[in-house]
Amino acid sequence: MVTPNVTIVNIFLENLMAARKKSTKPAKTYHHGNLAETLKSLALKRLKESKDSAFTIREIAREAGVSHAAAYRHFPSHRDLLAEISKDGFLGITKAFLKAEAEAKADDPLDRLEKIGIAYVSFCVENPGYYRAMWHTDLGPKDDLLELQEAGKQSFLRLWETVLACREKGVSDFSPEELAAAAWSIVHGFSTLVNESQLVYTLGIDRGNAKEVAKTMVRLFVNGIKKRE
Numbered sequence: 001m002v003t004p005n006v007t008i009v010n011i012f013l014e015n016l017m018a019a020r021k022k023s024t025k026p027a028k029t030y031h032h033g034n035l036a037e038t039l040k041s042l043a044l045k046r047l048k049e050s051k052d053s054a055f056t057i058r059e060i061a062r063e064a065g066v067s068h069a070a071a072y073r074h075f076p077s078h079r080d081l082l083a084e085i086s087k088d089g090f091l092g093i094t095k096a097f098l099k100a101e102a103e104a105k106a107d108d109p110l111d112r113l114e115k116i117g118i119a120y121v122s123f124c125v126e127n128p129g130y131y132r133a134m135w136h137t138d139l140g141p142k143d144d145l146l147e148l149q150e151a152g153k154q155s156f157l158r159l160w161e162t163v164l165a166c167r168e169k170g171v172s173d174f175s176p177e178e179l180a181a182a183a184w185s186i187v188h189g190f191s192t193l194v195n196e197s198q199l200v201y202t203l204g205i206d207r208g209n210a211k212e213v214a215k216t217m218v219r220l221f222v223n224g225i226k227k228r229e
Contacts, residue, residue, distance in 0.1 A: 036074040038064050040088070045079055047136075048129035057081065082136055083145050089130030090151035097158035098124045107159035109165035112170075113179075114222045116158060117187045121214035125207045131195060157185060172225045179225060186221055190214060 017219060042060050056078060061071035075081040100119035101107050104112040124131040134152075142149055163179040166172045190210075192198075199205035 035064070035066065035070065036084075039071055039074060039081060040085055044085055044129040044133070046129075047085070047132045079138060080132055081149050082138055085130065085140075086131040086136065086139060087145075087148045089127065089134040090148070090155045092127065092130060093120065093123045093134075094151070094155040096120075097155065099223045101158065101162075107169075108167060109162055109169055110222050110226065113162050113166065113183060114218050116162060117183060117218035117221070118211065118214050119195075120187040121191050121218075122211050124188075125194050127211045128195045128207075131191065133179070166225075171227055173227050174225055182225070183221065187218065188213070190217060 012122075039057075039060050042063050043055060046055050057071050057075055058068040060081070061068040064071070075084065096119045099118045100115040101112055104115045139148075140147070142152075159180055160176070162177040163183070166179060168177050190213075194205060194207060194210045197206065
């Protein structure tokens with residue numbers, strides 16, 4: 001009878017136990033408190049890469065390593081996930097506006113208007129994922145998205161209060177409505193062209209130099225709306 005080599009047997013048993021432990025190790029899971037943030041982060045990454053990024057909750061859940069049922073508990077639909085990212089975007093841009101206002105000259109609404117215009121462009125080109133979510137057509141009518149509506153309203157109020165101050169201080173002959181429409185259209189249109197790389201080959205403007213170009217562009221706008229003596 002052949003006596004088995006004890007060392008070899010022991011090594012075999014150790015490898016077998018290690019393999020069993022590895023095979024029974026549970027899949028990576030997320031705590032309840034951070035799964036929503038993980039899903040938003042993954043969706044935001046796709047939006048950053050392309051305006052045409054299409055994704056489903058199942059795809060994002062698979063990428064996060066969780067069941068689609070777990071993901072649906074946080075976001076029942078693609079639109080719900082998109083709306084939450086959009087809301088975060090408006091909260092972020094409002095914060096940028098407030099910072100810009102604090103840096104503007106006191107009692108100078110034109111300087112404040114210039115600063116928040118530059119802040120708008122900076123936020124959009126530095127955060128293309130948020131920018132695309134904020135204005136995404138898949139959101140459709142927002143009547144039922146109350147939190148998103150409120151976040152958007154608060155960001156717009158920063159502009160509205162500034163153009164009202166321009167009128168009250170008598171620094172422009174244009175109405176608040178005209179000033180708001182023109183200011184918003186200029187910075188939003190420029191941000192769109194930059195984010196979709198429409199100015200790279202014609203004017204050499206991309207995300208790398210967009211902020212510097214925006215400073216000149218917004219200054220031109222502000223000089224154009226000043227009250228003429």
